[in-house]
Amino acid sequence: MPSADLPLEECRAFRPDLPLPGGFDAFWAGTLGEAPHDGAPDKPRYKEVDCGLPRIRTYDVSIPGYAGRPVRGWLHMPTGATEPLGCVVEFLGYGRGRGLPHEELMWACAGYAHLVMDTRGQGWSAAAGVTPDTDPGAAGAVPGFLTRGIESPETHYYRRVFTDAVRFVEAMRVHPEVDPARIVVTGVSQGGGIALAVAGLVPGLAGVMPDVPFLCHIARGARIAGLPPYTEIASYLRLHHGRTEQVFRTLSYFDAAHHATRATAPALFSIAMADEICPPSTCFTAYHRYAGRKELRVYEFNGHEGGGAHHRAEQLAWVRDLFAP
Template identity: 80%
Template sequence: MPSADLTLAECRAYRPELPLPDGFDAFWSDTLDERAPGGAPDRRPRFDEVDSGLVQVRAYDVSVPGHDGRPVRGWLRMPAGATGPLGCVVEFLGYGRGRGLAHEQLMWACAGYAHLVMDTRGQGWSSATGDTPDTDPGSAGSVPGFLTRGVESPATHYYRRVFTDAVRCVRAMREHPEVDPARIVVTGVSQGGGIALAVAGLVPGLAGVMPDVPFLCNIPRAARIAATPPYTEIAAYLRLHRDRVEPVFHTLSYFDGAHHATRATAPALFSIAMADDICPPSTCFTAYNRYAGPKDVRVYEFNGHEGGAEHHRAEQLAWVRALFAGLPADRTDRA
């Protein structure tokens, strides 16, 4: 299947009107200013070193106070014997994935960077287990999955909690004594890419952002053209709740990467796959075309949701190395 959506030329020119919901910035400002229950200050992040069996990489079991002060788990991996403040990559995970085990995902630490992988609350049933429950599951009327969990209001929606968790993980790494707070990049594949875009719009001063085949972009279009999960959760919900189309998309607009992209200023390296039937390329290009900071994109014309896979990891390694070295970015789109 050479294309799952619009042609590449059409995607590059695609700039649909997506009205920003009223109070978007105030909603997120208020959300991120919230403290733990009862007004008590949030607890400090914890980084407990574990014996992973690795010699060249140090591994730490991480717990960060996330939304409502509740702990969010993760793994921090750092090169053994490294000196001086390190550049840091904060990674968010794809739909259904959890943080996995301490000895996994070693690329960034082997490249000489601190690497935090955030567990996604309530997820971790697929190829990597998770350790962060979602203790506020939302409405009983949601369908299986996460897109409609708490969809009655932006205040109760699942991704409000997840995006807050992600912002607080970045803040925790900025305060880590071995990390250079000016050299933090956020990244993720699919759902992780959507979370990274949100963080790029919510956290000023990031060094960079790498959204990889990002989910949660131009959600109204995705819900109408994607034939495979997770976007199909929205259609399944609206088949049951026929009178809720407008309020559902209003709630989801607060979590749309296409809106968060307009607030982002950090340099960005996107990847988009033209045969992607999970995150349709026009939805990813919606966020890319609206992204307010310097940006590059790598387009994988004949790939599906796997995108560039390890070929794209090589692009990211080179991009982050140049970024942290202060070198000019390669601004040439590659298709």
């Protein structure tokens, strides 16, 4: 496969000037400090479901997210735990919903609580229950999510998604069966970008594991990626001439490479050098800017699938060591 981006050695040296947008910290402090709308649920709700798996307890979760509106998820917990559990909070790839309750069980099988967040508007399984995105701001957007509410940071889609993700972590911090000092966030692609954003917005996490992260150095991704979702931005700008500066200003508030500069938890990154969806130079931008202790696994000949099952084994070992007494 031809190189999708810069060669590995150039990516290792790639440190572009990427200034923070004005009022970045104040914007996010204000967003996360907003009170829920009237009538919104005030606390997480957990309903146990029978998946036919006697060693795993599974709960259908509804957690108040952005503006207090309920966001769905699955919480998996190993049976028989006698002490508070370490917890992995997982965010999903672009276009994925939480799916069915028995799909994602690795972390619970390893002995941890595992919370999977449905991504608003992206769910596919009506039977499993989905989280709609009913907020304003989709007018003029091209198909997809990157340009939804692109007119300003206040209306952009990922303002709502990042807030949902923070609320999911906060819910686990007060769950009686979870150790609040042992919470790790993770995700692949879009989920990796969300995990990086949460690491920058929530102090005191135990760790973060972003795999082939999306939403990093978005302006570069929009200009060089050959496949969606970054191409949604180019599609929008082909229709809306003269809005380039406005579009990239809005997106800069959701760029995980900026949030990485605020993150201090230990991190395990993965980057794939043949990735045409999340070009490796964009992922390296976030890695280089990450402010905490960090490790990196590079998959030189892999595309957006990254390290796959091999990297899951790396993650299992990394979390085991992270949570060791």
